[in-house]
Amino acid sequence: MPDSHYLTLDYLATAIILMDDQSRVIYLNPAAENLFEVSGKNMSGNPLKQLFSDAGRLDMAMLLALENNASYIEHDLMLVTHTHNKLYVRCTVTPLQTGQLLLEFHPVDRPLKLAREEQMLDQTQANRLLLRNLAHEIKNPLGGIRGAAQLLEQELDKPALHEYTQVIIQEADRLRSLMEKLLTPQGKMQHSALNIHEVLERVRSVVMAEVPEGLKIQRDYDISLPALVGDKEQLIQVILNIVRNAVQAMHGQGRIILRTRIARQVTLFKQRHRLAVMVQIIDNGPGILPELRDKIFYPLVSGRADGHGLGLTLAQDFISQHHGTIEFESEPGCTRFTVMLPLP
Structure with a gap:
């Protein structure tokens, strides 16, 4: 030719x-x-x-x-x-x-992809309602716990015992702040221009400090990516939740790859975007159990006995607020979470 x-x-x-x-x-x-x-x-x-x-x-x-x-x-x-x-x-x-x-x-696979996105949107809305209701129910007794701790502190004769009541008060305040964030409407996100690699580097430094030995976190960045517009703290929490899940699944021993690429002409929630940022978190752990794969983003679903099952639910909610998608593929030896975020 x-x-x-x-x-x-x-x-x-x-x-x-x-x-x-x-x-x-x-x-x-x-x-x-x-x-x-x-x-x-x-x-x-x-x-x-x-x-x-x-x-x-x-x-x-x-x-x-x-x-x-x-x-x-x-x-x-x-x-x-x-x-x-x-x-x-x-x-x-x-x-x-x-x-x-x-x-x-x-x-x-586009019809299947659209069907999955619609299902994810419905699920995210249901999850958000559940989390808001849960936060509302937790917020009320926290006020009672804090007030009781303050009254107890006034009745204690030994000042040394005040340390314990202060722990109760401070933890109640911390949980109340978390509940306030869950109850915050979408419109109050702190949007700003950000570099996705700054988000990934923040997560990498936090996790490497938590697991200093036995874990390798490799970078595979496309440094030419343009700036995103989004809530930096939310995106840090998204990546952190995914990476921490991988670390816990591998018991702190293994390899995680943080990869970024540009994606062109992508459709997210029936809207066509000329450019999007693709972030992949890839680990070589045992993989997600087959019985959990269809409900991994549901609240209170966890593969660990001590897990609360809210990390991926919050991640999906935050990515949805950025008009993006989060998907995964998993088999023994390779689990890949892919986050797509549209560029303005």
Whole structure:
């Protein structure tokens, strides 16, 4: 195919890969580079196995298209990219007169993604109502506990005993402050321009101080990312909750990767965004138990006997307030949480 024809393919919204007669990649259009998270220049001249770790069905589709000299469509094809992301696509393989092959990919998981986002939105609203009700119920007796501690302090003869009543009063005040935050309407978020890497570095320093030995937290940052607009403290709490869960699942022994990338042309809650920031927290722990995966964001659901089950619920609520999404994939040896935050 002449180079001038590539310009037409550049403007297609569908992902296009062009293969030569030796099954080597000649060209990827921008949609394919975005979908498969790879550079066309880096892939040029390489076989598909460098792009996909398991492409057996795709290889067979290419072989059938060549043998029959006709287009071949492979429905519901799952591809695992070089970054270990799973993609569900419909692929059309078309042989060209030059002996080359044109591969056209259509993601087929968008309806499923929209359904998951709608479910997440409904769940987040239900979780928020539950948390607000819970906070309201906890806030009232806290006032009684604090008042009783103050009265008790006045009746104590030994000043040394005042230390214990002060602990009660201070902890009651701390819990009351937390309940106030849970009862705060969405409109009172502290929005400001922020660097997502400052958020990640804050979390990294906190967790490394908590677990100084046996844990490795690796950085895989795209330092060219533009600034976000959001509530910095909320985003710190989101990442901290996810990372702490990973640390606890690995008993403080393992590896966590903090990764940032730019995502282009993403749809979040039925709204199209030209650019979004993608943050991934990846650990090599035992994975999330299968029976917990469908309800991991529900309140009071935890895989630990001593867990309160509110960390991921709050994380999902805070990300929803930023008009973003939070999803995960998990199997033994690799759990990946992906947070998508739209850029203005």
